[in-house]
Amino acid sequence: MTKKTSGRGQRDLTVKVKTARGRKLSSTRWLERQLNDPYVRRAKAEGYRGRAAFKILELDDKYRFLVPGARVVDLGCAPGGWSQVAVQRVNALGEKQGKAVGTVLGVDLQEVEPIAGAELHQLDFMDDGADEKVKAWLGGPADVVMSDMAASASGHKQTDHLRIIALCEAAAELAFDVLEEGGTFVAKVLAGGAEGDLQKLLKQKFTKVANVKPPASRQDSSEKFVVATGFRG
Numbered sequence: 756m757t758k759k760t761s762g763r764g765q766r767d768l769t770v771k772v773k774t775a776r777g778r779k780l781s782s783t784r785w786l787e788r789q790l791n792d793p794y795v796r797r798a799k800a801e802g803y804r805g806r807a808a809f810k811i812l813e814l815d816d817k818y819r820f821l822v823p824g825a826r827v828v829d830l831g832c833a834p835g836g837w838s839q840v841a842v843q844r845v846n847a848l849g850e851k852q853g854k855a856v857g858t859v860l861g862v863d864l865q866e867v868e869p870i871a872g873a874e875l876h877q878l879d880f881m882d883d884g885a886d887e888k889v890k891a892w893l894g895g896p897a898d899v900v901m902s903d904m905a906a907s908a909s910g911h912k913q914t915d916h917l918r919i920i921a922l923c924e925a926a927a928e929l930a931f932d933v934l935e936e937g938g939t940f941v942a943k944v945l946a947g948g949a950e951g952d953l954q955k956l957l958k959q960k961f962t963k964v965a966n967v968k969p970p971a972s973r974q975d976s977s978e979k980f981v982v983a984t985g986f987r988g
Contacts, residue, residue: 794971798836806971807903808836810980811941813969818982820899820939821845824855828889828897828933830880830926831904832861835870841901842872860892881925886932893933900930901941905978916945916977923981924953931960936988946977957983 794806803809815821821844829838838861842848845857848871859873867875874892878885890896904922923942930940940961944950957964962985972978 803836803839804834805836808840809971810903810969811837811840811901813971814941814967814980814982815840815844817967817969818939818965818984820941820982820984822857823851824857825898826858826893826895826935827860827899827901828893829859829861829873830900830902830929831863832873832875833863833865833867835861835867835873835875837901837903838870838873838875841899842870847872858893860889860897862889880929886929889929889933896935897930897933897938898935899939899941900926900934901939902926903943905943905945919943919945920950920953923950924956927953927957927960930986934986934988936986938986940981940983940986942981943978944981946979950981953981957981960987961985962987 794809798804798806798808811821821827821841823844823846825845827841827845829841832838838859841857841859845859846854847857847859849856859870861867861870861873861875862878862880863875864877864879866877869875876888876892878888880889902923904926905919923944926942927940930938934940940957944953944966954964954966961983963983965982965984966979967982968979972980
């Protein structure tokens with residue numbers, strides 16, 4: 756790995772990665788992109804578990820759904836960046852004096868390293884009875900259900916699109932079961948033409964539905980986020 760230097764002896768911000776023996780070109784490009792990604796650097800500096808934390812930060816800055824006192828469900832929460840942000844914003848640790856104390860519940864198929872202020876459970880949210888477990892753990896309905904989940908990539912763009920839409924629809928169905936009236940649903944989708952039915956369903960259930968690509972989403976990515984507010988109950 757090399758770093759370019761300018762004529763004054765100062766390092767250039769662009770990091771170049773040499774292709775190592777046994778490493779695919781695609782892996783080299785991914786590594787180079789990671790090393791040059793300002794959000795990756797910020798995540799490390801600010802203690803977040805991944806650059807994805809800035810996506811939910813930017814979405815919440817715009818729509819203000821992670822308020823002190825809110826009860827939040829983070830579906831597919833690994834590695835935990837979104838839950839970290841939620842803990843801070845809903846005041847789950849009670850660090851904001853005079854503000855209501857919120858609750859953050861993270862669920863994932865795999866075990867997740869503990870996060871201070873969040874309650875984490877290993878659960879397939881598509882299992883029968885998952886909604887009742889979630890409400891029991893929360894001690895009531897949720898104010899926010901959010902998901903940054905993505906299905907395993909197949910390498911076929913349309914297949915991956917259909918998989919993530921199906922995952923998002925399943926997350927929405929859980930949200931309908933656990934959300935408080937007036938609640939918010941936030942989820943990642945991929946642009947690709949099959950999201951029409953999902954949009955139609957969300958518009959029936961929520962007063963407002965927005966499709967957003969936050970600045971932290973890479974420009975060459977087809978991902979976007981649906982933010983549905985004002986659950987009709």
